[in-house]
Each structure stands twice: as structure tokens, then as C-alpha cells.
Amino acid sequence: MIDATKALLSELIGFETVSADSNLEMIACLAGRLEDCGAKVEAMIDPSGKKANLFATLGPERDGGIVLSGHTDVVPVTDQDWHSDPFVMEERDARLYGRGSCDMKGFIAAAVTMAPEFAAQVAERPLHFAFTYDEETGCVGAGHLVQTLKERGLKPRMALIGEPTSMRIIEGHKGCHEYTTRFHGLEGHGSAPDLGVNAVEYAVRYVARLLAVKDQLRGMAPVDSRFDPPWTTVNVGAFQGGSVHNVIAPKAEVAWEMRPVQTSDADFVKQHLQAYCRDELLPLMRAVYPDAKIDTEVVGEVVGLVPEDSNEARRLLMDLTGANSAELVPFGTEAGLFQSMGMDVVVCGPGDIAQAHKANEFVAVAQLEACLGVLDGLAGKLAEL
Template sequence: MSTLQEVKSLLADLIAFPTVSTDSNLDMIQYLADKLADCGAAVEIWHDDTGAKANLLATLGPKRDGGIVLSGHSDVVPVADQDWASDPFVLHEQDGKWFGRGACDMKGFVAAAIAMAPKIAALELQRPVHFAVTYDEETGCFGARALAETLREKGIRPAVAIVGEPTMMQIIEGHKGCYEYTTHFTGLEGHGSSPDLGVNAVEYAARYVSKLADLKAQLRSRAPEDGRFEPPWTTINTGALVGGVAHNVIPGKARVEWEMRPVQAGDAEFVKAELEQFCTQTLIPAMQEVHPDAGVHTEVIGEVDGLEPVEVNAARDLVMALTGANGADVVPFGTEAGIFQGLGMQVVVCGPGSIEQAHKPDEFVSVDQMGQCLAMLERLCTKLV
């Protein structure tokens, strides 16, 4: 039987890998691969195009369709400019809490799942159990999207997935999507004393932001009548407007960084269509009247689909049975769960720790929460044979 002390030791090792999204995760992935291979798992590692990042998929049990995925991500957010009371990459225990970067988001769940691997391996499994660990969740779920493509290509078709993001061990059956963009404006520089001879990229970017604000207001009226999210409508946030070099120079370049969190796919299509029309019919013609090479281009940083609540969800029902919960909820923050749902899996999000601790200095997961997570996984073993 796995113990909390074993989980703590594993979590300490995982926290010690400084897997900030800008850096490599290969050492942590290899560490997990070795642990799982020692249990007899069939381990596969797939690298990204740079070779500095990798996804891991380790499978115990028969190689067949169905089965369950225990999913986590390896990357963590930076600690730069954060005031930590202890070394963020050394697990520190105090007052019934385990502190460290990634303790709750989400190396705690990964540690608990890996701690259970030897017990799962000893079972006469009728269905496969997959351990999935991805890269770059914090910067656009790039690893999960690559993993999804790999699973499609290889014909690996799990039936259900538990994504262990921090939910205080509450069952989450739905969350909004997260679509992030950077819209670039190319104008024509000139002297500020002759504004008609230039194309002010910052001014056109500001008009774009104004359009985003209009759409933000319109989306409130599109909220589903039975919407369960808070707020129940799709949201838009303008994160940055960057451009200009001096008071007296017409800026030739600008960019707007923005995001939307769709509650339904139609809202995303509505926003993109409105912006396309605004740019092609209003902004770009006015810009090119002065400078033919002026223009607007939107870069897709990431389009991560939400997790849609569905009436039939074997993953939800399974975790309800494991935890004794009598219901499931929805949250506004995003995870990789929608990507797995897009593969045809039935998915829930359930993991130890609070999202309120994620990304903050002195991030922690409580020992009590880790105990609840370990108990859930212990009970899972009884469902696997």
C-alpha cells in the first residue's frame, strides 16, 4: 500500500526538477519513465520539434482499446520576481502543508499516481491504465495537443480520463475553453507633426481594442439560459497593447494580446467572424489608403477547447463512486481535459489542492488533500480488475 511518506518523497523529487515552461522537462520525464518502467509499464516518450520537451505515455495492462488515463502536466510557471519564504524547488513541510513550485499545480497528483503504479501493476488488469504526462500546459496546452495527435496516429483509444488539476478533490465535469491571440498591426512610421503621411499602428490597435470591448458586451446576451459557469457568458480580456517608440514618432508597429474563454463553440466563431469583418472592411482599407503594405494579422497562440458537460460521462460516475461525491461542478479556468474529450474520451478534472494556490509564491498542497487523492486512487484499484 502506498503511503503518504512515499508520495511526499516522490513529490520532493518532482519539485526539484525546475520544469518552468521556458525550460526543458526532459530530466523529469526520464525520471518518471524509469519509475514506471520499473513497474513493468510499456513506456513511450515523444519529443517536440526542439527536442527539449517531451510527452510521456506509460501503459500498464493489456494493449487494447478502452481503459483509463491518469493525466498530469510536467511544466510549472516561473518563480522570478516572486517572494518565497523557502526555496521554491525544495519541498518544505510546515503546518500540514507541502510547499514548492508545482506542489498543487500539478505535481502532487502526478506523484500520487506514480506512487500507485506498483500496486496497479500487480493487479490482473482487464483494461489498460495509462499514465500521461505532458509539456507546456501553462503556455497553451501544446504538449496535450501533440499527445492527442500522436494517440490518433497510433490508434490508441482510452475510454476515460482523470485530469488531476487542483480542484480540492471536487469533481469537475466542465470548464470554459481558452483561446489566446496576438494581433499585429503594421503601419507606416513618420514624424508626429505630419500624421496624415503615416499610418499610426497604435491608433488602429486601439480601435481594435475598442471593438473587442464592444464584443465583450455583446457576449453577455449570448449566455445560454441554463449556463452553469460563473460568469455564464463567454468572456474577452485584453491583456496588452504594445507599440510606439517616442512621443513624436508615428508608430509603425503595434500588437494587441488578448484572449477569450468560450462557453460554447458558436461564441468563438461569432467573435472571429466579427473581427475579420471589422478588419477587412474597416481597418485595413483605411490603413492601405495611405500605405498599401499596411495590414493586420492575428497570430493564434493557442485554441484550447473547453470541457463540455455531458449527460453520459463514465469518468464522472467513476470518480463519484470513488470519492463518495453526489454531484459535479464546472469551473472557469481551463485544463487539458477538453483535448482528451475531443479524442472521444469521457473526462473529469479532479485533483488535490486549490487553484487559488496555483502560480502564487509559497504554493502548497495540504497533506489532507494528498491523503484524499491517494485514497481515491487506492479505491480505483478495486475497479480495475
């Protein structure tokens, strides 16, 4: 089984599914494999027509059963120092190198390789495969998929999200909210600053307020928070604006994110910044230039995975792996979206998150073998789900 998984993983790595590009060739490849196993397959095309989610079902089309989910997109390789072609899988020292090998085409390859065994074992409840687009840019595809399934009234019982966790069971993670805030001022000569509205200067003030809020959030952590760190975090990821030394910058933008541990923190941050712009920054800008603006684009607001006292997916994975506990992680996944449908959800997959997004990304062969072992155990329990 490991050789077949390696072969499929090699094929999947060869599809250059960077989030900015199409994933349709990879979706077609996976769809064909699953159709050959008798699955009912549907490619859900996005509004651009260039990307798609894949939703496939083995067994009866009814409520219950389990979803095996992974995202098809990968991050760019631009300006990374790879030792081999990132889109050609290379095996060295019991590791499989290539973009997406760890995050998260390794899991997808293992799950699809196991499809014939699943098809032979599935009984009264279905097994679904959900492979999404644009996870790396805000879990856009998963959001569309979940909304579609809700509209259809389909209610799977549980979901396994195969993000790289070194096959540890993850039952919770923070949300991930990403924003781009843009400042529109008035250009002018640097020698007459009072006659223009310097967008860079107002963006700097905005960042300073963001950092003050960031410090304030440290004291708002729930007493029983299990996250590390236990509070909601804020990160300023990019700042752009201006052109030369002696021109008042008419435009600037700030790319930032927060990882809330609770919904009230996210509401606090957004309301505070909205009030700051409305009551302080914009009046100053518009006193000089009435058309000045501050706009915030919501890139993505992905809900977290909330740890639950009762979680059938956690119990199942503990049984399959032999683990006696589940953990929390700081990074985000699509898991919370599936949880919003009422499913019990865990994150567990091959590879180490430390390898994700880096040059020379790899998944250890031993990790793929461990994943195949868990999926084989799952096949033997399908009749019980």
C-alpha cells in the first residue's frame, strides 16, 4: 500500500496547485480514482470556473458516516531555496520531498489509495471524501462546500481533517481572521505636509493602535484556556505605501491577522478599530480632504475548532491510534467549518507542521505508513459508524 501511496503522491505533487492557480487537473485526477472505486463524485466549481471542491461518497447517500478532508492548494515556492524541483517528488533518506508533500497532499494520497478498501467495507453509513480549494487563502473552498452541504441538508456524523500533526490527535485550535486595511489620502509635495493627507502616516497610527490592542488581549485570556499562548494574538504581516522621499503618500495598506481564542475577542478587536477609524483618524483626514477613506477588506474569517467534552471522532481516533489524549494547536485549519455543521471533528494527519510552507518540504515515509495504518483500521470499523 505504501508504494501505491508514493506513486499517487508523486502525481499529486506534479500538479502545481498554488492557491493563485487552478486545481482542476488535480481534482479530475482524484475524481477518476474515486469513480473507479464506485464512489459518487461531484466537482463543485467555484465562481471563477478555474477551481473546484471535490465531494465524493462511498456507500448510501444518507446522514451519518465520516468525512475525510484535505485541501488541494499549496503555498508558492517563489524566492525559496529548494534543493530539487519542488513540483517533482524526490525520495531521500526515507523522506518524500516536494511542495505539498506534507501540507497536505500526503494525506490525500493515503486516503484515496485506501478507497478500494473503504469501498469493500462501507456498510449502512457513508464515507465521504472532501477535497477543497483555497485553504491557504482563507478556507474559501471549505466555506463554499459546507454551505452547499447545509443547503442540501446532508449531516455526516464526524470528520477527520488530515492536516500534518505527526499523527497526533488535535481536538481544538484558534480561529484565523485575516484583513487588509487600506488608507486613501491626498498626494502632495513633501515640503507642504499640511496640504496633503499622508496615507502612510495614518496607516502607522493604525498599526500603533493594533499593537496596543495586541498587548491588551494578553490580559483577556480565559482562565481555563488550554491554548499556547492562551490569549488571542495579533500579527501585522505586511505594510505597503508611498514611493519616494519627497511625495506625500496618497495610498497605504496594512495586512494583518488575529487568532481569536473566543468570539468575544474578535468582536472586541473589530469594534475597537472601527471606532478608532470613525472617531479619530477619519475626521483628521477629512478635515483636509473630504474624500479620504479607510477601508478594511475581510480576506477570511475562519472559525476555530472548539474542544468539546463529548467528541465521537476523538474517541474513534484514540481507538485507532492507541493515544490516550488529544491536544490543541495554534495554527488554523478547516475543521471549525465542519464542526459548524454539527459534526464531531478532529485533526490528524501525516507529517510535521514545522515542514509546511518551507523550502524542501517533506513528509517522512514512516508518517505515511502510520497514516495508512490508521486508515486501514478505520476501514475495519466502517460498519460500526
